[in-house]
Amino acid sequence: MSAERGGGGEGDGSLERLRRDGRIVIVGASLAGLRAAETLREQGFTGSLTLIGDEPEPPYDRPPLSKQVLLGTVDADRTTLPRRRAIGARWRLGTAATGLDLAARRVRLAGGEEVPYDRLLIATGVRARPWPHPAEADLDGVFTLRTGRDAARLRRRLAAGPRRVLVIGGGFMGSEIASACRELGLPVTVVERGPAPLVGALGGVIGQVAAELQRAHGVDLRCSVMVTGLEGDAAGRLRRAHLSDGTALEVDLAVVALGAVRNTEWLAGSGLGAGPRGVACDAGCRAFDVRGLVTDDVFVAGDVARTPHPLFGYQFLSLEHWGNAVAQAEVAAHNMVSPGPDRRPHLWIPAFWSAQFGVNIKSVGVPTMGEELLIAQGSLAERSFTGVYGYQGRVIAAVTFDQTNWLDFYRRQIETAAPFPPVCRTVDRRPDGLRPVPADFPDPSLPTHGPTVTLSGYSPTDRRIVFTPARG
Amino acid sequence: MTHGTFLRKITDYAHRADPYPLYAELRKTPVLRDDIGPYLVSTYWEIHGLLHDPRLSSDPRNLDPEAAGLVVAEEEDDPSLPPSFLRLDPPEHDRLRRMAMYPFGPPHTPRRIHDMRGELARIVTGLVDGFEGRDQIDLVDDFAYPFPVTVICRLLGVPRADEPLFHAWADTIVSSADPDPDADAAERRGAVRRARTELAMYMSELIEERRRAPGEDMLSSLVHGDGPDGRMAHSELVSTAALLLIAGHETTVNLITNGMLTLLRHPDVLKRLHDDPRLAVPLVEEVLRYEPPVQLLPQRTPLTDIDIAGVTIPKGASVWLILASGNRDPRRFPDPDRFDPDRRDNQHLGFGSGIHICFGAPLARLEAQLALAELARRLENPRLLEDPPPYRRNAVLRGPRHLPIGFDGVRAGREP
Numbered sequence: 085m086s087a088e089r090g091g092g093g094e095g096d097g098s099l100e101r102l103r104r105d106g107r108i109v110i111v112g113a114s115l116a117g118l119r120a121a122e123t124l125r126e127q128g129f130t131g132s133l134t135l136i137g138d139e140p141e142p143p144y145d146r147p148p149l150s151k152q153v154l155l156g157t158v159d160a161d162r163t164t165l166p167r168r169r170a171i172g173a174r175w176r177l178g179t180a181a182t183g184l185d186l187a188a189r190r191v192r193l194a195g196g197e198e199v200p201y202d203r204l205l206i207a208t209g210v211r212a213r214p215w216p217h218p219a220e221a222d223l224d225g226v227f228t229l230r231t232g233r234d235a236a237r238l239r240r241r242l243a244a245g246p247r248r249v250l251v252i253g254g255g256f257m258g259s260e261i262a263s264a265c266r267e268l269g270l271p272v273t274v275v276e277r278g279p280a281p282l283v284g285a286l287g288g289v290i291g292q293v294a295a296e297l298q299r300a301h302g303v304d305l306r307c308s309v310m311v312t313g314l315e316g317d318a319a320g321r322l323r324r325a326h327l328s329d330g331t332a333l334e335v336d337l338a339v340v341a342l343g344a345v346r347n348t349e350w351l352a353g354s355g356l357g358a359g360p361r362g363v364a365c366d367a368g369c370r371a372f373d374v375r376g377l378v379t380d381d382v383f384v385a386g387d388v389a390r391t392p393h394p395l396f397g398y399q400f401l402s403l404e405h406w407g408n409a410v411a412q413a414e415v416a417a418h419n420m421v422s423p424g425p426d427r428r429p430h431l432w433i434p435a436f437w438s439a440q441f442g443v444n445i446k447s448v449g450v451p452t453m454g455e456e457l458l459i460a461q462g463s464l465a466e467r468s469f470t471g472v473y474g475y476q477g478r479v480i481a482a483v484t485f486d487q488t489n490w491l492d493f494y495r496r497q498i499e500t501a502a503p504f505p506p507v508c509r510t511v512d513r514r515p516d517g518l519r520p521v522p523a524d525f526p527d528p529s530l531p532t533h534g535p536t537v538t539l540s541g542y543s544p545t546d547r548r549i550v551f552t553p554a555r556g
Numbered sequence: 557m558t559h560g561t562f563l564r565k566i567t568d569y570a571h572r573a574d575p576y577p578l579y580a581e582l583r584k585t586p587v588l589r590d591d592i593g594p595y596l597v598s599t600y601w602e603i604h605g606l607l608h609d610p611r612l613s614s615d616p617r618n619l620d621p622e623a624a625g626l627v628v629a630e631e632e633d634d635p636s637l638p639p640s641f642l643r644l645d646p647p648e649h650d651r652l653r654r655m656a657m658y659p660f661g662p663p664h665t666p667r668r669i670h671d672m673r674g675e676l677a678r679i680v681t682g683l684v685d686g687f688e689g690r691d692q693i694d695l696v697d698d699f700a701y702p703f704p705v706t707v708i709c710r711l712l713g714v715p716r717a718d719e720p721l722f723h724a725w726a727d728t729i730v731s732s733a734d735p736d737p738d739a740d741a742a743e744r745r746g747a748v749r750r751a752r753t754e755l756a757m758y759m760s761e762l763i764e765e766r767r768r769a770p771g772e773d774m775l776s777s778l779v780h781g782d783g784p785d786g787r788m789a790h791s792e793l794v795s796t797a798a799l800l801l802i803a804g805h806e807t808t809v810n811l812i813t814n815g816m817l818t819l820l821r822h823p824d825v826l827k828r829l830h831d832d833p834r835l836a837v838p839l840v841e842e843v844l845r846y847e848p849p850v851q852l853l854p855q856r857t858p859l860t861d862i863d864i865a866g867v868t869i870p871k872g873a874s875v876w877l878i879l880a881s882g883n884r885d886p887r888r889f890p891d892p893d894r895f896d897p898d899r900r901d902n903q904h905l906g907f908g909s910g911i912h913i914c915f916g917a918p919l920a921r922l923e924a925q926l927a928l929a930e931l932a933r934r935l936e937n938p939r940l941l942e943d944p945p946p947y948r949r950n951a952v953l954r955g956p957r958h959l960p961i962g963f964d965g966v967r968a969g970r971e972p
Contacts, residue, residue: 510610
């Protein structure tokens with residue numbers, strides 16, 4: 085690669101110097117941070133590399149935490165991510181980043197130390213949304229699940245045989261936890277404010293299937309109900325939960341699964357376009373500042389990023405997806421050490437999976453944009469099907485229950501904006517699949533769980549933008 | 557070159573030892589309508605796409621004789637042996653395959669293959685022990701055939717002593733998968749029909765025996781199985797058992813033989829395998845890419861017109877997916893004609909892909925890994941005595957009929 089080809093002042097050899105002995109700092113030492121570091125080395129970056137992470141453990145894999153770890157088949161400390169290559173990095177684990185000085189190009193750490201950088205990657209991800217009442221959240225027996233430590237603690241409690249487990253929130257996390265409880269033979273109640281589990285991510289039609297699936301596996305599922313309070317005994321142990329329908333549940337273990345909060349607080353006041361919805365960046369993973377100008381030395385990847393996507397009306401997508409974290413980290417790392425013409429856009433088609441109650445659920449595209457749903461293959465009643473979501477006459481997403489093998493086909497349909505409803509004949513087309521039905525998404529504020537794809541921007545055709553300048 | 561010649565060239569025995577230049581020529585037109593009728597698909601992404609395309613059926617009853625032109629001998633009217641899940645679409649395919657998987661693999665029997673490792677190793681060791689005192693073997697007859705046959709017999713619960721019986725039937729039936737346009741179709745259909753009927757009767761009796769006196773084998777589990785999908789009907793049992801028996805021993809023999817042939821042509825890799833048996837794992841994947849035992853899938857048909865690579869394949873047409881050509885597609889595999897066991901991202905099509913991906917793949921992988929590692933470890937100075945070796949007639953299930961190997965001695969086997 086020739087540095088002379090670079091645009092934006094790179095023709096002066098500065099990019100070559102950066103690649104040779106520049107300083108790259110990655111904040112966030114989980115999946116995206118690690119894969120970015122590996123990609124930087126793969127791309128020939130030989131300068132100094134620093135990974136900063138608030139958790140003390142080396143990067144580990146999170147999907148098993150709500151599955152095999154809760155079942156006890158894998159220990160929480162055994163999900164360390166495999167390494168693709170040596171990265172020769174300086175690790176600052178167990179140290180949170182607390183601030184960013186864009187002008188001076190420095191990351192501030194808890195304790196006051198400052199780490200200078202030439203290029204910065206923000207991959208701080210998300211954390212579990214806590215129970216909103218701090219005193220109740222502190223009760224012994226109230227858990228969230230995001231980290232390996234969370235999983236280890238929760239696993240110990242599940243193994244001790246609680247009388248009943250309460251799962252607050254029927255999204256993917258809550259449903260997987262409930263599934264693990266049932267597999268362990270534990271009585272479990274799932275309380276979901278929306279009309280069904282998974283409804284926020286997949287809509288009401290699929291949500292109904294998820295509800296039947298849970299009940300068939302013995303879950304005490306309560307929908308359109310909220311947990312209004314958690315009550316402890318004199319020793320501060322959880323003993324009861326109060327619900328909005330006036331009933332109460334005797335429980336000694338509650339898992340709060342109310343979705344995620346993006347770790348952007350440390351960027352407050354930095355001048356970056358960061359907030360509760362994430363850190364905005366362009367398709368090349370370069371962060372925007374608060375004025376909407378794109379930076380060229382700060383990059384973003386993983387769950388904390390919001391990126392515009394041409395296939396989805398250039399809306400900003402926030403994705404809490406394993407595959408996206410990897411793909412975006414690779415693109416960001418590549419672009420961090422490449423001249424303008426060699427840079428690549430991150431145009432990943434959202435995709436995620438979940439395993440619960442013996443069913444393998446997978447999805448591609450953005451289901452929440454779906455207006456209509458067609459069960460193109462299989463049958464809802466058999467809980468083995470492929471559902472295709474339509475948006476303004478084109479295929480926008482698909483979901484499969486135990487039919488993973490067809491997903492590639494529908495991903496291409498999404499990529500090519502194939503017409504909806506699909507007219508073509510396929511194998512396993514049933515009476516269910518003769519005409520589309522409304523996908524039946526509730527108002528996004530209703531379910532206690534979020535979708536795994538959040539549209540966090542506005543399409544130019546929507547005239548509902550309200551500009552709210554930050555106060556103070 | 558006129559297009560009509562491709563199909564005949566593929567089936568032409570003269571190309572059997574090295575069909576790859578032919579495939580390279582074919583890939584210039586990713587989807588090609590052969591003059592004889594079928595559409596030949598030869599590039600990786602097009603094959604991969606079609607294997608995951610729900611508009612493509614595996615059920616020969618969806619073939620339109622007019623659109624398909626040439627139709628290979630089919631079995632749709634054969635009451636003794638109804639179509640196995642190999643030739644069915646969902647939901648029937650899914651149900652039968654799920655039920656067959658019950659006693660074979662995850663999620664219900666995740667340890668079955670793993671637990672066979674010791675037994676497989678003992679069989680392999682015993683076969684190689686038998687080479688002592690010789691300086692020459694036919695790898696096919698002395699090793700690559702008896703090994704998987706012994707394994708599938710034990711796994712299924714088919715008496716090994718009956719091998720001469722079902723071997724003849726299997727050979728005849730498998731030859732029907734060879735779409736030779738010049739063969740005498742009527743005569744062949746008759747022979748295939750007889751073989752199928754006899755195999756069905758044999759399996760039917762065996763199933764009745766297992767019904768009365770169940771053993772630890774898969775057939776007993778299938779007969780007595782009581783999963784969420786219930787039990788297979790008797791005719792479904794017969795078809796499934798026949799499929800597993802045939803597929804279980806007509807393909808692995810070629811995988812092992814193609815693997816050893818390739819190793820003997822690449823002595824540096826053979827040496828590495830001798831020094832480190834762990835190389836067997838990526839090496840077998842590379843054999844599956846480089847010399848796949850199933851070269852092509854000749855029995856798919858679109859349920860509706862499919863536009864692909866600038867061609868419209870009409871509903872009812874016959875589609876052949878040339879897996880071995882996709883495996884050599886330079887747009888997918890850099891330097892594809894190089895045998896490279898260190899190749900990364902080796903998502904080959906050796907076992908197919910999609911819902912019909914090889915049912916027995918985990919077993920075949922383990923068999924080939926153990927077989928090649930043991931041969932590499934124990935044969936002293938092995939060498940090919942004939943290159944290329946004589947091949948089987950079959951263009952689909954391609955592999956040497958004999959593989960004469962010379963060697964200077966046999967190293968001691970491991971203590972069990």
